Amino acid sequence: xxxxxxKGLDCVRGDRLVxxxxxxxxNPGRALLLSGPNGSGKSSLLRIVAGLLPPAAGTLAWExxxxxxxxxxxxxxxxxxxxxxxxxxxxxxxxxxxFWARLYGLDPxxxxxxxQFGIEQLADLPARYLSAGQRRRLTLARLAVGQNSPxxxxxxxxxxxxxxxxxxxxxxxxxxxxxxxxxxxVAVIASHGGRLDDALSGHADRLGLPDAAP
Amino acid sequence: xxxxxxxxxxxLKLAYRGGTDAxxxxxxxxxxxTLFPFGVGPDPDILPRIGGGVIWVVALLAAMLSLERMxxxxxxxxxxxxxxxSPLPMVLVALAxxxxxxxxxxxxxxxxxxxxxxxxxxxxxxxxxxxxxxxLGTPTLSLIGAIGAALTLGARRSGVLISLxxxxxxxxxxxxxxxxxxxxxxxxxxxxxxxxxxxFLLLALAAAPWATAxxxxxxxx
Numbered sequence: 001x002x003x004x005x006x007k008g009l010d011c012v013r014g015d016r017l018v019x020x021x022x023x024x025x026x027n028p029g030r031a032l033l034l035s036g037p038n039g040s041g042k043s044s045l046l047r048i049v050a051g052l053l054p055p056a057a058g059t060l061a062w063e064x065x066x067x068x069x070x071x072x073x074x075x076x077x078x079x080x081x082x083x084x085x086x087x088x089x090x091x092x093x094x095x096x097x098x099f100w101a102r103l104y105g106l107d108p109x110x111x112x113x114x115x116q117f118g119i120e121q122l123a124d125l126p127a128r129y130l131s132a133g134q135r136r137r138l139t140l141a142r143l144a145v146g147q148n149s150p151x152x153x154x155x156x157x158x159x160x161x162x163x164x165x166x167x168x169x170x171x172x173x174x175x176x177x178x179x180x181x182x183x184x185x186v187a188v189i190a191s192h193g194g195r196l197d198d199a200l201s202g203h204a205d206r207l208g209l210p211d212a213a214p
Numbered sequence: 215x216x217x218x219x220x221x222x223x224x225x226l227k228l229a230y231r232g233g234t235d236a237x238x239x240x241x242x243x244x245x246x247x248t249l250f251p252f253g254v255g256p257d258p259d260i261l262p263r264i265g266g267g268v269i270w271v272v273a274l275l276a277a278m279l280s281l282e283r284m285x286x287x288x289x290x291x292x293x294x295x296x297x298x299x300s301p302l303p304m305v306l307v308a309l310a311x312x313x314x315x316x317x318x319x320x321x322x323x324x325x326x327x328x329x330x331x332x333x334x335x336x337x338x339x340x341x342x343x344x345x346x347x348x349x350l351g352t353p354t355l356s357l358i359g360a361i362g363a364a365l366t367l368g369a370r371r372s373g374v375l376i377s378l379x380x381x382x383x384x385x386x387x388x389x390x391x392x393x394x395x396x397x398x399x400x401x402x403x404x405x406x407x408x409x410x411x412x413x414f415l416l417l418a419l420a421a422a423p424w425a426t427a428x429x430x431x432x433x434x435x
Contacts (some may be wrong), residue, residue, distance in 0.1 A: 052295055053435055075299050077425030090231040091224070103217055103300050170266050 002063045003027045003186045004049070004155060009058030011044045022058070024207055028154075031177060031200050038207030042190035043083065045209070047187060050080045062155070079153040079160050085139040089128030093119060093138055096127055097145065106146035107126045113144035117172050136164045137172075144176055156180060156187040163198045174199035192201040200202050217302035218310045225314035230435070236280070240322040243276035247330045258335055265334030266344060266395025273323045273348065274384050277355040279317050283381070284311055284363040285430065291305045295434055304427035312353075312360045312423065322353030343398035343408075350411040351391045355414075357422035358383045364429035387414055 009022040018041035023093050026032045034042045047053040051071055060067040067074045087096050097110045108168040117137040146152050174196055177187055181203050191197055229236050267311040288294045297307045327348055331341055355370050362380035390410050397404035
């Protein structure tokens, strides 16, 4: 029961100490909901765990193994959804999703993922015609691609994933996350509260980050 | 390798459907080159003499036009972060973007160059040297330009910054590219000059994808 373990994590952006001494542990089958005011470092913490940002200090481990020892293996176990939607307006919904599935070596069978996020009827529509919420759904549908395959990423890092989603889509997202947790996956989710937090409350721990010093 | 091809195909598809960037470069190439005769006059002796140099200078500027967009769309929409986390090494991501840039810009310039050669009254004997020199030189422009585009990601006025960074590095390619055409016009041996251009290409190919990948990683931190 090890999952993700973080100890003594410091984050510095420019000359500013964003947070210091953060420690957390998320067991398989559990989620961690990160909360805190704007600028408290929720996104930075996720980016550090993803390996997109180097920590100023601290250690990160997966199943007891230091993540830094094999960065490539760590990348393979991550599904990271940031603030932005990596959706190309010039490609159709289907082409967008298929591109990411193939690039990540996942099963390019994407229809179930489209269904899971209720965008199957938009499959052949160029993404330039999608609303912000539909673009977000398309971004999140990546989580559902290859979810039943053995090489699915076990660690989901989601940065305010419910932004722009209607209640129905939030429920779809919550179902995806719960299915992931049921498969012994781990999720770390930056959130400002709301329906998603409520839906996950029985399966999640919470970590509040304090307001960063100016 | 599959990821490399996948990314190139995606960028080609986007360029084909978007159209404007690639079309802008080649339209600029043709328009700018056609302006020179209005300035220097239509003397049939002068035009062939300056033709090779003008075509090369304008090709270089046209190639630079689309550099700013080389990585910026992927940077802004979060694709770049996803590339870093993907199984495709960043060096291959950079190489794929460079190849796609050349295919959507350099190749179009190559196709348009003979038209301009006719416009400048270049003799038939200069056509092949011009095309071969551009075939070797334009990929070098994309390779060098990628470093500048990656280094200026997220910066304000990145277009101006790219020019400042990249133009000095383009000068050797310009000199040798124009010399090839001059050599062909004067009936001199130009094989050695083409080999120098080939050397530049190999050097850029060996260094640029790594430098670009490092700059891209830096940009997302």
